[in-house]
Amino acid sequence: MNVLVCIKRIPDIAGAVTLDGTGTGIDESGLGHAMSSHEECAVEIAIQTAAATGGTVTVLTVGPAEAVEQLRAAVAVGANDGILVEAAAPSVFGPEDIAQVIGDVVRDRAEAGQTFDLVLTGDDAADTGDFQVGIRLAYDLGYPVLTNIQTITVADGDNSSGTDPGGGERSSGSIEARGIGPDGTEIFALDLPAVIAVHEGGVDPRYPSITGRMKAKKAAIVEYDAPEPGTGNPRIRLELPEVKASSVTILGEGPEAAPALVDVLEEIGVIRP
Amino acid sequence: MTHVFVETDAAGKVTLTSAEAVTFARTHPNLLPDGGSATPRGVAEPPSGSTEGVVIGPLSDSAVAELGRLGVSVIHHLEHPDLEAYSAPAWAQAIVDITPESGMLLASGTPRGMELMAHAAVRAGARMAANVIACDEEGLLRQVHGGTAFERLRLDGDLHVLTIAGHACTPEETTPIDPEVYDYDLTVAEADLATRVQRTEVEAADDASGLTSARAVVGAGRGVGSENGFSEALDLVDHLGGALGVSRVVTGLGWRPHAEQVGQTGSRISPDVYIACGISGAIQHMAGIEGAKTLVAINTDEESTMVQRADYAIIGDLHEVVGAVNEEIVRRRG
């Protein structure tokens, strides 16, 4: 089964941030970059699924030229190859545009003979948090979509060759997907091709091996230029929250301060009688 | 007019986050130039009202009364055998079928809310903004970068689809109304059922649902030291009849299950008190606890963000401090 994982280069934020000169983005100088955490799990799921079915993992990003670093990071942990859709100013793209661009590339790759049975995204990107690119992409491709998924297993009788022996509609097998719903773990069964948006927590992303890092340097990266965005980004500007002065009451140091905390808890009324 | 998708729990009660979303809708201006039309698609006799609820599945009398207290004048009730098991496209289509051509459609920023609003936005040809925290004449304000920054934006089009960030506002009751309940004769397309939930296993998520509804949450972070370092925190959970919440370092190390994670990529909680033990206060963790009414930090580092942001703090080793708190509770109980 061939899996495509859509990953996004995002600034790695630890504490407070400042805005850039335009006021429409954060100042990324001095910040490291990573892919979103849900996507790290999506890459791991893709690697496991491809290994179980003898397939491949391709990672795709729409972003600046530097986003090739995130593609190579995914290859270092086991992806086979990457697709960089270069957008000089990624922030002018809205979620509709990103989904459209990815959909167009998927169709273009199919014409070039590279087809995907499963397309994975994260639930939401850690920077923009739009919660919709995966779903919009699925509609664009005409595939079913699940979100908030933590693990995937390939169902028995998988036919992931991508060709239907009967010459009919393409069948790429089926999968079982599990995610956390409001009442418990929800289990879905789905025929492929499909889009699945992953939520972190179901798998442990692996670390790159030395051979993985070597492979990453030489990995094949197909490059595209992103077209002009159609819908555009609705952002007017960014704002930063007010920094509130600390108003902490230090109850004390060490175990001697315990009674003071129990007083507070009694006051709030949360101690079980 | 503003339609709010309302989630109810197993007991038929309106969820806290849905009550927040309804309050948000009632207390914020509608951004459409004319306030939106009053003509839902596919309804012969359009109901009128300003804040309207949409409920899928069983609708209890208590939920109707509760929505009335929250200021909902009309409830669109969507029930159909094919909607009993959750399937996002089918539920979203049902919502779109009764949503006016112009207006606002919103839900709380839960996994269900996010998923349904995204499907509904695509199906209605609308744009969607996730995790909105405010809305005024200038447009919308939403959380980005895990709550580190806010985005000011303006959606175009006649229908604006939003999700409201957890704890962006507090549920507020108003002069009670007796809501009119509209039932619909729906048709559900077979194709929209391919992604239906096959079955639900209940035990695994008990933790998460307990976590989001607990009045007291004890947080435990890397500071506990190891997989075996949770006993004092768990004893405190027991004394408070609360829940354990943990940081991502803790779930990442496999010390506790992901269902217990609090933060940007875990649960967002709003307990009466959150007692953060050995948690530094990274922005992604703070994003999950903004709703806590009282914040207590137990940390060896007085300079840590968690201590600085807390209402009360004890500086010291969490095992000693929490152990002593447990002993004190037992002692006072006599």
Ligand SMILES: Cc1cc2nc3c(=O)[nH]c(=O)nc-3n(C[C@H](O)[C@H](O)[C@H](O)COP(=O)(O)OP(=O)(O)OC[C@H]3O[C@@H](n4cnc5c(N)ncnc54)[C@H](O)[C@@H]3O)c2cc1C
């Ligand atoms: C995209 C993204 C999403 C994320 N989502 C989340 C999320 O949902 N939830 C989340 O929690 N994090 C999340 N993170 C991770 C986050 O950035 C932090 O790494 C994490 O919250 C830190 O966990 P911690 O506070 O337990 O550990 P640390 O930051 O290592 O802090 C440990 C604290 O324990 C204190 N300590 C040590 N020993 C003791 C002791 N004996 N007694 C008392 N105190 C002690 C230390 O002083 C320190 O303050 C996310 C990160 C990214 C990039």
Ligand SMILES: Nc1ncnc2c1ncn2[C@@H]1O[C@H](COP(=O)(O)O)[C@@H](O)[C@H]1O
């Ligand atoms: N620029 C991008 N390049 C590749 N994938 C993306 C991009 N933006 C979003 N995605 C994917 O879509 C998911 C949801 O993003 P969003 O809807 O922006 O929150 C992300 O987790 C990624 O998997």
